[in-house]
Amino acid sequence: MLLSTYISGFSLSLSLILAIGAQNAFVLKQGIKQHHVFLVCFICALSDAILISAGVAGFGAIVAKFPEVESIARYAGALFLTWYGLRSLHSAYQTSHALNPIGDSHQSAIATALTCLAFTWLNPHVYLDTVVLLGSISTQYEPHKLDFALGAITASFVFFFSLGYGAKLLIPVFRHARSWKVLEAIIGLVMLFLAVSLLI
Template identity: 45%
Template sequence: MLTLLSGLLFGLSLIVAIGAQNTFVIKQGVRGEHVGAVVAVCVVSDVVLIGAGVAGAGALVQAAPGVLTVLRVAGAVFLLAYGAFALRRAWRPGALHADTSGRAAGLRPVVATAAALTWLNPHVYLDTVVLLGSVAAAHGAQRWWFGAGAALGSVLWFTLLGRGARFLRPVFARPAAWRVLDLSVAVVMAVLAVQLLRGA
């Protein structure tokens, strides 16, 4: 039980931060669009990556730094494009109206965006596969309990984030609030993209 709790706390320490993935989950939660699907993509992705880390795939990632470089560049390009669209929505009234008129985005592009924000982020591999995998290995035979705790943390966090964001809807009943959110998203994406490129 102690190992499970350690994994839970360590997993939460890695994912409870403002980033591209969490920002997207919050936005979908506020809009009330395909929240369950977005949460499922994030959780399943984390569980797969945590499992790979506990199984020892971190050594393979460290042995192929070129793969991480490609992921950094691809992830930076995607984040810049996503941030540019957010900036466009914030500054163009017509684009902003699409966010406040109740027009729902399709399931496929929403799921694809959630997957891209997860799998194109090299920090996800460093955090879950390499770092978490290394810490789990220190628990020896109980490393899978540590991994289970980290996976539980992912389930709890993304569910809370996605479902809890609906309480912000009264705030986002005003178009100005969407403008602030989109500007914030654009800034976060740009900062993350620069960080990725600096590490490439």
């Protein structure tokens, strides 16, 4: 393995993932709830691994030739984010809001997985970042593209599992109803903002 190429893939991928977005907010929320944390982190990281692999393998060129892929993801993503954002705002202000974040969700593993998949695969930016951007940059590292891809994939696994399991450090703060309501409100507003940004 060429270590410098691996590190380049790792650092670039990490810098792209660090941006605050809908997917990261969802992972953080699940981590605070301690609800299906491993499943959510694994789905996010595995999805990135698939997309990065596709980009490095040359799928980025196909996406560039067929912009309809991005358009479909853009409108479907905006619709999904609007629905989730409104749901979070409703959760923030309803009188029956749960006070204890730990185990307060009754959503099944399947429903959680589907929600997580929607956050990942209906986000047009994920295709631009992983498939197109990382895919194109990987061509600069011939014949060590595999090392670059492995570095980028490692960064994804490290980030999502650190975010999901590191969120439990915030649990004492979110034992208070007001903190949990503020988080729900912020997430709701972020989702709606992202939904609008996808359409303009």
